Amino acid sequence: MERKLQQAFFALSIVALVLILAAEWQANTPSWKNYQRTFLQLEAQDEPNAAAKAAVLATPLEIHQVMLTGLQRVDRCTTCHLGVDDPTLKNAPEPYRYHANLGPHIPSRFGCTICHGGQGLATDKQNAHGSVPFWPNPLLSPDYVRASCGRCHKEGDVPGVPELAEGRHLFETQGCRGCHKLNGVGGSIGPDLSEEGASLRSPTWLEQHFLVPSAVSAGSAMPNFHFTKDQARALTYYMLSLTNQDMGSYYASVRLIPSPEYGHELFVEKNCIACHNVGGVGAKTGPDLLGVTKRHSPEWLDEQLVNPQLVYPGSSMPEYDLETNARKALLAFMTTATPEDAQSIVAGRKTALKPEDVAIEAGKQDFARFGCVGCHGTELQGGVPNPNAQGGEVPSLLHVADDYTKDEVIAIIRDGKAPPLDNPAGLTPPLYMPSWKHVLSDEDINRVADYLWSMQQKKESW
């Protein structure tokens, strides 16, 4: 008995030792080492002499990683994908092939997973490619990788990815927000889409869902919008780009790409043609913009967009709250703008260009810049709740001309007004019209009134 116990002890000790060795063997033979060995052999083939071959083969095997604090990730993909930044490996077999067409998006600054998805922390193929349980972002198929551009480039035009702008446009125009919340705004009938790009949905699921909602989600309340294949693809791209993940300041700064195309878009949106002309085409109130980038330095032009009063005291150019890259985009458009561009912009307008447009546009800018839109809405629709005010909300200004004369409105803007009460005995409504006379000049107030009346006219003409 005692002898057997001693033998059992020794036997078990040997088993334990073997198990430790097995665990060590397991730890010492990860699959990435095989990939690196194969890669080194590939590299060694091209070496001229035996000594150089041996030197290459003696390269220590180690995990490569890119620490991306700004993107809150660590990507170890380059442990196996060893040739991504080596142009001589253009034709190498995967996983060693060079990644062409990256532009400024070099792996050492961006890693891989921000665009491709997958699990950057992992060091074996299955886990790294992310098709494993409990990893929400598997590798995106090549058809959809470009959607990831929208994760950083959230606004404007993304060169090479028209789908993103198209998807965003569809989202805002097809009434998606009626049911879906995006970044806090929207209905709550459907799921919140703010983090849709980080969800478990596969791109093919999304695309199917846009084509025929009930095909992938039985009993879905989502109506069939009869999107075309291209529209479904565009919406899918947009969905895949949606994320609220904090990007570091460097990545956030490229939210908007300063492309001439986006500058063109802004030029139309901000109605620059209402004052300016290009080579004589357009309004004559402001200066001709043809070749303006040759006449002035970029810094001067940028300042002109930020604070026109500083450059030309008394300038009638309004202040536009444009971010840096939007200003850059406008200037980029200016370098290429031709009278033909201006002609097509003028032709594309809903109403003909009139001299008053200058004042109306300035009034619209004031209306937005001084926060009138906060209560009265970007489209003058009003609707912000204001308990115990007549109607219970801030009034719409769309029909202000029916109730007031222009002078009365100017007086109200100047001196402010307490809203009429629903219940005279009740509480004072929290919101009221403040007096603006110390904030806005008479000229500004007149412009705002002009703007309001311009909107009335539009309504009547509908």
Add this chain to the structure above:
Amino acid sequence: MNLIRDIWQSIVRRDPLSTDKGKSELVFLNVWLHIHPAKVKKENMKFRHSFYLGFITFFLFLILLTTGIALMCYYRPYPPQAYQDMKDLQFVVFMGPFLRNMHRWAAHGMVVCVFLHMCRVFYTGSYKKPRQFNWVVGVVLLLLTLGLSFTGYLLPWDQLAFWAITVGSNIGSYAPIVGGQLRELLLGGHSVGEAALLRFYVLHVAVLPSALILLTIVHFWRVRKDGGLSRPVWKLKPKTEQLVTIGAPPAGVPLQAAAASKDKTYGLMEVVTGKPIFETITPEEEEDTVFSYPYAFVREAVVLMGTVTTIMVMSLFLNAPLEQLANPAKTPNPAKAPWYFLGLQELVSHSALLGGVIAPALMVLALLLIPYLDRNPSRRPAERKLILWLFTLFVVANLALIVIGTFFRGPGWALVPPWVHVVGGAE
């Protein structure tokens, strides 16, 4: 050579192990081994008597201590780094997965073994006089083990951890008046978050292990003072009045108790006069004792290596679970507490008061008070039929509830047998 021998003898100051004196001194003169007596009863070493469950529990704790300290080197107790550290353990730390697996499986094993150990002690009636209080210490050790497992459960900061702790701490909050405050104290807030992770970490690596080690020392010390493991007395010959020392001279020489004197309450080491509160051995039994070295030690060593190898084999082939990063906005359906609390969660699903307050309070109170409520002095199973049946009922009910909660509860806590696949249940 003399120098080496001198050094060796300065470390090991006992006689050679070939002599009985040497065997005794091995135990007496060694701080780590002297929790053992120099001689132990043969009966105590029988495997089928105790199944060495106490030892296994202790050895599992040693595994947890060593692997846990190693894991601490790779862990930052704040989100979301905590989760990234788990991934690093999985993918880049040398033998990281093995380390984490060992810690995980040993932890589950310890919860199981401490419970089985308690059952063994109950069925043999070993909580009876003079061991009542040691049973109470044991119950506290059980609670500490559950607490260690529960606090450790949160540390990976994945969905499994986050929601198990959310549900688990909710069960506790049903206690009247203090429940909510206790939960807030434990979590450092109203919900599981950064503060909770840090608190759980502090409890897990400092407070609870220290308490467990201290109480384990008390537990062992009292077992030792009560004459070693309790034996199935009903199988022993009746005792005589005469008392002897353990490790007395060889048979043949008659043994005498030391003469009582007015100024001395004891004579020789471990010889006690008067009526002892401890279990002691009689001359007849003396023949049934053997030296701890090598008889007890070799058995303990076999059990130790058996425990270690079992955990190692499990750790080589079974990976500890790691789900997605904790997401407070995404509740899994169903969200389940750690398995050993699923019995309570099952009760909570029927009645929050029953599962959250009455059942756990009664269970802990009943366990603590068993040695004082059970007035029956006999340890013979034949004379304890009622209480044995009651305890069996308690154990079976607990296990049944845990099994139902673990395997038979699907989305919405609906009754779903494990062989039925619920579509969408994985999300």
